[in-house]
Amino acid sequence: MPDLPWFVFAILLAPLGLLLGAAVYKTLQVRAAREWPSAAGKIVASHAQVREVRVIDSNREGGYRTEQRNFANIIYEYSVAGKALRNNRVSIGEDLGNFEVAETIARYPVGADVTVYYNPLHPKEAVLERDLPKGLWGCLGIGTAITLVIVFGSALGLNKLSELVSTKLAHPTASPLVIAFGAFGSVIALFALAMHRQAQLAGKWPVVSGIIKLSGLEQYRAAPTDNGPRGQIMYQRKVLYTYIYNNQSYTGTHATLSSNVASSSDWLTRKLTPPYQDGARVKVWVNPANPSEATLEPRALFVWFLWLLVLAFAGLTYYVALHG
Known part of the structure; x- marks a missing residue:
């Protein structure tokens, strides 16, 4: 194992930990919602709605940015203890917007009869769907395994790769720079290929x-x-x-x-x-x-700028490999 500080691995694995923590929290919410009573309800509004959401953005001074996103606004009526109530929350999961908007609207047309599950302690808190997405934990398990392999595999293989590259260079001490510049160029090239493919599909x-x-x-x-x-x-x-x-x-x-x-x-x-x-x-x-x-x-015009960056990193990698 490379002699790296523990906090390096903590930083690399922090996003995965947050994701798993959120999944556990939602699973507990689902278990609690399974005990909620139900009431008959009716859909009174079903349409797309634009909402402003706050998105975490560490590249900005405030740490966030705002975005306009599309949501399926499904409003339904139900009654608890003779009191008429309204809600527009569909699922126990978080709706981040711009996802399955058309499908949700089609699933809950105006006038449709629905079953509403409500919190007996706070009847205004209700949902139409109280199950987590199918295959959530399976996907998280696979994602966790892949992440661990990438993080620890990269850490273990970095020293070996550096030793191998150093044997091929006139200036062996330049191997970390050669690897770094080559890696940056490869990542940008993959991003450029993905954008090119996306442009082909969008056309x-x-x-x-x-x-x-x-x-x-x-x-x-x-x-x-x-x-x-x-x-x-x-x-x-x-x-x-x-x-x-x-x-x-x-x-x-x-x-x-x-x-x-x-x-x-x-x-x-x-x-x-x-x-x-x-x-x-x-x-x-x-x-x-x-x-x-x-x-x-x-058309992805920006992709040509990315390819210029790839060429620049390739040239820089070649120069450092020759001259150190």
Whole structure:
């Protein structure tokens, strides 16, 4: 085992621990909900709704950002002890938005009779579905095994790889840099391939008409550095548009497949992300498998920038391997 501080492994495994902790918490909620009594209910509203959600973002000074996401707003009525109540929570699981919106609306049309499970101590707390997604723990088990293999396998193999590379170099002490630059280039290349594949699929999505509601550059400050100074000013294209697919209205926030890319240069951001006029009609490519996912530009122009970075890392790796 490499002589690494314990907190290095703790940092690498922390996301997995949080995920498993959340799964255990939800499992306990499900067990409690199984004891809840039920009441007859009726769906009174069923449509897509846009909500603003707060998303953790460690790259920003405040530690979070806000996003507009589509949700299935299913409102149902039920009564407990003669008192009429309303709720719009469907599942015991957390709804993060932009997921199975159309499927949930189709499953609970207006006027449908439903069974409502409510908390006897707090009858306003209710759900229509009180089971965890099928296969959740199986997927988490596989994911845990893969994560452990990657983390500890990489740690164990890093020294061996460094020793092997050093025997092939004129300057053996440069092997860590060669490995690091090569790894960075490989990761970027995989990301570029994934974006290229996504662009190919998006180009085949059905096209509908949409309307631009908001367009402009978002300016924010990056998270502070380890030394203490405040982070630099960053720029990101902000686009909001509405469209209708299968008689349901949705809101999109991705103008291109690289809409989430931020830069410290407003000029570069403007060049990589085209502007739109508020109120303009646009073509919207919609993912038929998940209508909440859409784009105004299926071509991944940013992928060429990624390939330039891959070439740059490849050249840097080659130079360090030769000259140390």
